[in-house]
Amino acid sequence: MKKACVIGHFGFGENLLNGQTIKTKNVTLELEKQFGEDKIIKIDTHGGIKLLPNIILKMFKAFKYSENIIIFPAHNGVRVFVPLCNIINIFFRRKLHYIVIGGWLPSFLKNRSILKWGLGQFYCIYVETGTMKRALGKLGLNNITILKNFKNFKILSxxxxxxxxxxxxxxxxxxxxxxxxxxxxxxxxxxxxxxxxxxxxxxxxxxxxxxxxxxxxxxxxxxxxxxxxxxxxxxxxxxxxxxxxxxxxxxxxxxxxxxxxxxxxxxxxxxxxxxxxxxxxxxxxxxxxxxxxxxxxxxxxxxxxxxxxxxxxxxxxxxxxxxxxxxxxxxxxxxxxxxxxxxxx
Incomplete structure (x- = not known):
């Protein structure tokens, strides 16, 4: 079994410097350091809706062979990948993890009760700040923990x-x-x-x-x-x-x-x-x-x-x-x- 499958915006072959891509790559790199590259499956969501059928096929395979599924979707992606993961997980019962990029999720969920319910089925949702954790708690989500943004940098002396x-x-x-x-x-x-x-x-x-x-x-x-x-x-x-x-x-x-x-x-x-x-x-x-x-x-x-x-x-x-x-x-x-x-x- 693989330790985890990471589903996120990698932009393989392109020099993308947005926060979503950078954080997806940074977290994945640390997972590979901890567990080994051969224990982490990566699925790139870059390319949008036209590549979705191929991504879904890869997801079924990844669910079969991974202990954990980690997703990094932004606004549009969360509406697709949260229900997809929950549906596929009916057959495999893996740990689902959602790592949020930025601070937009609480306001996004206010009038989306079905999506909020879907996120409630995840093992854990990781947010960057205490402000976000409190806001999501008020919406009834109790599977929230803080994962601070981080960077692999050299700190000056x-x-x-x-x-x-x-x-x-x-x-x-x-x-x-x-x-x-x-x-x-x-x-x-x-x-x-x-x-x-x-x-x-x-x-x-x-x-x-x-x-x-x-x-x-x-x-x-x-x-x-x-x-x-x-x-x-x-x-x-x-x-x-x-x-x-x-x-x-x-x-x-x-x-x-x-x-x-x-x-x-x-x-x-x-x-x-x-x-x-x-x-x-x-x-x-x-x-x-x-x-x-x-x-x-x-x-x-x-x-x-x-x-x-x-x-x-x-x-x-x-x-x-x-x-x-x-x-x-x-x-x-x-x-x-x-x-x-x-x-x-």
Whole structure:
């Protein structure tokens, strides 16, 4: 018997850098390290509905030979793979596990009682934050545990941290490039501060894969960039800490209220870079406000601008948080985070 079958968005043969693909691959890699590659079956859901018949055939085979079935579906996929797994499992009685990516599931289930019932049949549902666990508990689901997002990164030592910074302070974003990640908010804030002070207080570098459906939007946004704002392209996941360590501050101005544990914040912690972030739903599960970062009211560009300007008057307030970020990063290393899954397999 195989230890587990993982059904998720691997995107084999493609360089996909979205959170769903990254988390699916990260968890699967840790399972292979623990049990051996030959004990883990992988089924790739990339390709959508047209490949579903072939995926279903693979699932029947995987159920027959696997002790555990682990799924990673997002919004559309959960409506397909939860009932599919429950139906197939009538014949095989395997342990069903659902690892949730992001923080959207509680609101998604509110008016979907059949899907909620289907998830109640799973052995365990793994969510990223305590906020999500409490929200799902209120919906009547009691098979919930926390599996923090994690990354296989090298955490800097304190001796590698910079201790002095001069104007212009280098800040960056490090996420998918799309409207919903608040890119325009931080661009607006930096331009406003620099114009007001008639000086380059900040430079802003934007990293990340541009959303395929928003390329035209971003091309228009780039045309408005002054010389102190740049798009720097995509960074390989194993180089993220190396790139981020050169920055004064990471800005995470997301407008996705249901973010879970953003990988970009974990990268920043490992690089000893504090975070200025909008307060999304699970903000306080991830950012220790005033300790590893600073939060501002969700979607409030004026608040973002005001706090960013205040930081420029007192950069030591950020510098003193750097060692605290390194300490925080240790909560998100694979061997710590993966335990809650391993003990249930």
């Amino acid at each position: 304190t001796s590698e941290l910079k201790s002095t910074y001069d104007k212009p302070y280098k800040i960056c974003t490090f996420s998918r490039v799309m409207k919903e990640k608040g890119i325009e908010d931080i661009v607006s804030a930096v331009i406003s501060i620099n114009k007001k002070n008639r000086d380059k207080i900040y430079t802003l570098d934007i990293y990340g894969q541009v959303d395929t459906e928003q390329v035209e939007w971003f091309e228009k946004v780039k045309k408005s960039f002054p010389d102190y704002i740049s798009y720097k392209g995509v960074v390989k996941s194993d180089k993220s800490v190396e790139v981020l360590k050169n920055y004064f501050l990471l800005v995470f101005p997301t407008r996705f209220f249901t973010e879970g544990i953003p990988g970009t914040i974990l990268d920043a912690y490992a690089a000893g870079v504090p975070v200025l972030s909008s307060k999304w739903e699970s903000f306080f599960d991830v950012v220790d406000d005033g300790y590893t970062g600073i939060g501002y009211e969700f979607g409030d560009v004026k608040a973002l601008t005001k706090i960013l300007e205040q930081i420029s008057y007192d950069p030591e307030n950020i510098i003193e948080k750097k060692c605290k970020c390194l300490k925080k990063a240790n909560e998100y290393v694979p061997e710590v985070a993966i335990y809650s899954l391993l003990k249930r397999l």
